[in-house]
Amino acid sequence: MRVRTRPERVATLSVPPKPSRSWLNWVLGGVLAGFLVGLVLRGDGDFNPLVDGWLGLSAMWAPVVVCWWAVYRTRFRAVEVPLVAAAVTCFAAGNSYFVLAARGGQVLPVPSLADIGFLGFYPLMLAALAVPAIRQLRHLGWPVLLDGAVGSLGAGAVLAVLLRPVLTAAVSGELSLATVVATAYPMFDLLLVAGFVGIGAAQGRNVGRRWSVLVLGLVAFAATDVFYALLQLNGQYVVGTPVDAGWAVGLALVAFWLDGTSRSATGRVLSVWSIPTQTVPTIATAAALGVLILGSQVAVSTLAVTLAAATLTLAAAPLVFRHRIRLADMHLQARTDELTGLPNRRALYSEIPKRLAVDPRRRSALFLLDLDKFKEVNDSLGHDIGDLLLIQVSQRLGGKLASSDFLARLGGDEFAILLYGSSAERAVTVAETLRSALSEPFVLDGVTVQVGASIGISLYPDQGDALGALLRKADMAMYRAKALRSGHHVYRDTDNTDGDERMRTLAELREGLENDQFVVHYQPKIDLDTNDVRGVEALVRWNHPLRGLVYPDDFIPLVEQAGLMKTLTGIVLEKALDQTKVWHAQGRPLTVAVNISASSLIDLELPDRILGLLTDRGLSPSVLMLEITEDFLMADRDRARAILVRLRAMGTRIAVDDFGSGYSSLSYLRDLPIDELKLDKSFIMSMSGNARATALVASTIDLAHSLGLRMVAEGVESGGDYAYLASRGCDVAQGLYVSGPVAAEELDRWLASRSSLLLPAGHD
The missing domain is CATH 1.20.1070 (Rhopdopsin 7-helix transmembrane proteins)
Structure with a gap:
């Protein structure tokens, strides 16, 4: 997936x-x-x-x-x-x-x-x-x-x-x-x-x-x-x-x-x-x-x-x-958020109209700030840690605002901020300052938590002279910031259409998950030493009733934002393991690799669920390879170790996907239970005519072998690259030169017709 x-x-x-x-x-x-x-x-x-x-x-x-x-x-x-x-x-x-x-x-x-x-x-x-x-x-x-x-x-x-x-x-x-x-x-x-x-x-x-x-x-x-x-x-x-x-x-x-x-x-x-x-x-x-x-x-x-x-x-x-x-005192308590001591939603609706009415022509900006993936903090570390995080977030925000600004907590991890007398330029500057302040790690009862924030900005009076309209547009801008992963976004008229489209897509996603609209395609992985297919990678597709086959880049960000990744991961694991059971019954002992997102990896119940799925199908844990990104390993070393050790102890194998694509230290290769590295396709695709890129690939292969790890090359699209990787001792190749991702039935036909002596030039 x-x-x-x-x-x-x-x-x-x-x-x-x-x-x-x-x-x-x-x-x-x-x-x-x-x-x-x-x-x-x-x-x-x-x-x-x-x-x-x-x-x-x-x-x-x-x-x-x-x-x-x-x-x-x-x-x-x-x-x-x-x-x-x-x-x-x-x-x-x-x-x-x-x-x-x-x-x-x-x-x-x-x-x-x-x-x-x-x-x-x-x-x-x-x-x-x-x-x-x-x-x-x-x-x-x-x-x-x-x-x-x-x-x-x-x-x-x-x-x-x-x-x-x-x-x-x-x-x-x-x-x-x-x-x-x-x-x-x-x-x-x-x-x-x-x-x-x-x-x-x-x-x-x-x-x-x-x-x-x-x-x-x-x-x-x-x-x-x-x-x-x-x-x-x-x-x-x-x-x-x-x-x-x-x-x-x-x-x-x-x-x-x-x-x-x-x-x-x-x-x-x-x-x-x-x-x-x-x-x-x-x-x-x-x-x-x-x-x-x-x-x-x-x-x-x-x-x-x-x-x-x-x-x-x-x-x-x-x-x-x-x-x-x-x-x-009762009046103050009714307008105060009990956890953070900030004004609450009731105070927001009372105070902001008064401030805007002082000078209706004076420009101001309204922020809606939402912590990214705060639900994961609550789910994995408990609500006590989540509450401590909200308290410290409120203090960091308050420390970066002027005395004339208004900060309120609306509930959950959502905050509202009024920058009174602010231009659009100042609003953007303040948004960047707030996000920078929140990027510093928080230490809460021995737990290090690092969060990001998405900020939606609406402008008064250009984009509305009533609080309700400003909040609605700031909300649409905030979701636009999440979708673009830009951190902050100033509302534009086109966002209204985008917001409606997002809501429609989200509703369709939920319907698709309930009605079994998601399918899994499989891309073969070739053992470069024997030229045999030893395993496949499972890749999810959305078989939309009107739009046809939708690829992950078009729906995974929304799945993450909506908190549906746990459900989608479960569906893909079930389908991939069901198909693996069929292949094993046919005498094809293929392994299957499934991508696991960071949000799924912090689920403490994930190892037990995976073991249950394997046991129900009579499969050995070694047939499953979980692919994770090095961003998760680098940011959450201690937590990654605890989770990966549990998965590795029950026999599941671990691969690092897109290896080398991030800014990282290699020390995690020494500390974490990893079996396989998947070199990012950008390295393979740049080898042609580039001596430095070729030398870098060769050095990475040697590094993996020196650590006792298998090396998989992604994005192999030419015979020359395939031959070079084989000559340098790379273990596995995957890419369009071998085959693109296809449905299980089509992969069965490809495997049946594939000559064991001649590798095909590609797959349509």
Whole structure:
């Protein structure tokens, strides 16, 4: 069965084993453990070069290396990753300057270069926390935002109580740069704690499991800052005490978190960790009440009282405005896609007409974006992986659009985008940008998924001034993009006719599958050593009642798009094996080769179905040769190995079709269970008068034999090519010089009349 024209490089899946902990993390853990042990064993005394110097500096710089490796892994796709790496680097640099000064007995002034590094940590880390939070703001309801604000203020109130001695000492002196720097440390600590508590509360059930690692790291860091400030205030801090370990532990935990986050491909989407939604607001409210009660008994700072009062005020807001907030939240939920947080179809129909009505003469573009072969992801890897993919796709799309653009998920793997105030040229540019962004691999729970997208574009107002008309034309353009495999397509008037024709053809295809309109033709394969016919290749044809015999190039793309390939593959396998059984009963032990598409190969039930078909007909698995394309092998090496090993283990043989036609590495020939290579016909047809092409064919034959593989030459159309291939040791020839694909009855007549001593010049 010839089931492909040129496969798309989309929806490629691989299932590698879970990645082990990075060796850099083991090094970081070892350095940190060594530093902690050294601090415990060193005892009191002056600066220790080993513990305070080498181990201390290593414990600071090891997290820097891990963080920047995470930046390299994510290729700057998530801006928060380099921000965290820069924050950790700043602190490590400041600490290095401080330690080197302490080694020489120097007392640093305030401020110094060390303070620049230390203080640089806080705004960079706060920015890293804020980026994903801001990205989600438009998708969060008022109750969620209030929870985050209450958590932030409550945490700030508690920390303000703890930092009161430091704040008092910092502001009691004359206003100077040193005073500002001294005040900046506790204030930044307050902001840092308030920030990650508030963001955690706002994320609610969307907080990832790894978030706890980041929280522990920042808590350790801030707690060490507070403890250090209190010791420094009383003149009790000395270098080389266990207090120094707090910063190292905090930075190490931040690095561990960043490394784990970067392994999720974008650094943004983490696995869901269920947190009761009222946990943080309840704790924050109780803490604020505690601060106010404490303030009635002892002196606390005005800042602490103010933050506690603000916490209680915001916590009470839902009680005062409960009805209004509940209605607003229900309205938002009704217009929001639950999985991705994007606007849904209802929001699309409500929002876009309003935007277009602002200036009816302003040009805009409407996109319909559909992921190619998303069904294969769900079917083969499960809906959980499919959901994670949709979440990350929505984030990548949102990251490439302007703030004035509108992105919505319509359902399934279909997204709509309005480019407000866009020309056709900008629409095409944005479509190319979005497809490029989606071409980068996704890593979802240890599974690498690479998808493509088809985008249909309709233009406002030229192609319609109503949303319904624009959606309909964008839909037709999207299917046109799929048919052309162009990735994107701007609607044209001719697409309407093409769309109608596509729908008619699709209906006829379904009818043809149900009414047994598909037939199989067979092309013989000649053993060049014995000149005998050892096998045939099965090639599908559609015997259309009106159009006659339709060839695969005219219907296979539509079969793929409609998800009918599994059905068609089953029909061809059954017909081919039925005919093989007949030939074997007639004393003709022919093998049959059947092309299997990539979409069929990811079907985990395929090996069992094939074995059942062979068993029912009493055929040995060795009579069946499955031909697959090297594009599938290259894109899905691990998955291909798992599936091909199962097929090969039951005795079915494997051939690589169109070998050499793609851009590939040959390493898969070493790793995968392959029996035969079919050299693409373009190499054979170009041999005549081309010394380089001839040498390339000869070298490929030698390569196959050196690996223990049989070589089949496709597209043999002349006696000269046939003779040369035989002289070079090629195993099998197939092409018009031998015979074209014919029905089984005609092949029987050809075999019966064929002389075993003289090869015919061709077949009509």
